[in-house]
Amino acid sequence: MTMYRLASPSCVVARNADQRQQVPRRHSTTTRTPFAKPCILRPQFQSSVKMLRPARRPVRVTKTSTRGSKIVALFDSESLPSLFTGFNTAVLIPWVAMIFAPRARLTQTVMKSEWSQVIPCLIFTYFFVTAAVIDAAAGEDLATKVQFLFTEAIADPDKMASMFVASPSYAAQDWVHLCTWDLIVGRMIYLDGLAKGLPTWHSLTFCFNSGPPGLLIHILTKGIVGLVEEAKSTAADLTED
Numbered sequence: 001m002t003m004y005r006l007a008s009p010s011c012v013v014a015r016n017a018d019q020r021q022q023v024p025r026r027h028s029t030t031t032r033t034p035f036a037k038p039c040i041l042r043p044q045f046q047s048s049v050k051m052l053r054p055a056r057r058p059v060r061v062t063k064t065s066t067r068g069s070k071i072v073a074l075f076d077s078e079s080l081p082s083l084f085t086g087f088n089t090a091v092l093i094p095w096v097a098m099i100f101a102p103r104a105r106l107t108q109t110v111m112k113s114e115w116s117q118v119i120p121c122l123i124f125t126y127f128f129v130t131a132a133v134i135d136a137a138a139g140e141d142l143a144t145k146v147q148f149l150f151t152e153a154i155a156d157p158d159k160m161a162s163m164f165v166a167s168p169s170y171a172a173q174d175w176v177h178l179c180t181w182d183l184i185v186g187r188m189i190y191l192d193g194l195a196k197g198l199p200t201w202h203s204l205t206f207c208f209n210s211g212p213p214g215l216l217i218h219i220l221t222k223g224i225v226g227l228v229e230e231a232k233s234t235a236a237d238l239t240e241d
Contacts, residue, residue, distance in 0.1 A: 080127075080130060080134075080168075080169060080172060083126075083127075084127075084172050084175075084176075087123055087127075087176060087179070088179070091120070091179050091183060094110070094111065094116060094183060094187070095183070095186065095208050097110070097111070098111060098186060098190045098200070098204050099201050099205060099208075100201075102190065102193070102200065108194065111187055111190055112191065117184050120179070120180040121180060123176060124176045124180045127169075127172055127173035127176045127177075128173045130169060130173070131167070131169040131170050134167075135167060135169065135170070140167075145163075148163075178211070181211070182208065182211045185207055185211070185212075186204055186207045186208065186214070189204055189207060189214065189218045190204060192218070192222075193218070196222070198218075198221060198222055198225055200218065203215070203217040203221060
């Protein structure tokens with residue numbers, strides 16, 4: 001049975017008779033605000049409260065793709081001058097080998113391989129794509145540029161020159177285009193002369209400098225050598241008779 005006992009005015013009596021405790025009362029002129037006790041839910045109510053909370057969306061961390069930036073950097077106008085200089089330097093090697101060392105084993109091995117013309121073609125393709133990417137990034141309409149090339153530029157040398165001045169990337173790919181074709185024709189001259197025992201140093205020199213005249217000189221040389229050999233064989237037959 002719960003018993004209640006009055007205490008002195010300076011004490012507060014606990015309600016539970018088994019746990020009596022007298023707490024001295026503090027006399028203060030200021031009022032104190034009691035702290036609110038935290039609300040602790042029972043386990044059976046905690047799950048329902050969690051269901052009422054809005055679900056947090058997971059924050060997706062997007063990683064910047066470096067592969068795409070590297071690919072775009074490959075077709076950048078800043079890397080074009082160094083690659084252009086490297087191509088003009090590298091293309092001299094097969095010409096020097098064919099003109100000054102045509103019978104060398106290394107020269108024959110390299111120039112007989114199909115890679116000697118595949119690699120320049122790949123380099124030109126790179127310059128061609130780079131020119132298109134740079135023009136597109138500059139806001140130029142490629143269809144309009146192609147139409148201008150095949151309508152007005154081919155009819156007027158000044159307008160053709162204006163394309164080279166306005167677009168250095170186009171001028172670079174056109175130069176690589178010419179160098180690639182000259183090297184392919186020079187390789188053909190070299191292999192033909194090697195197979196038939198013809199001198200090719202003079203025709204290769206003109207082909208390196210001016211392109212088509214070198215091929216004409218090779219055809220002329222081949223015709224003259226053929227006439228000379230035919231005359232020698234005819235003279236040999238006459239002496240035998």
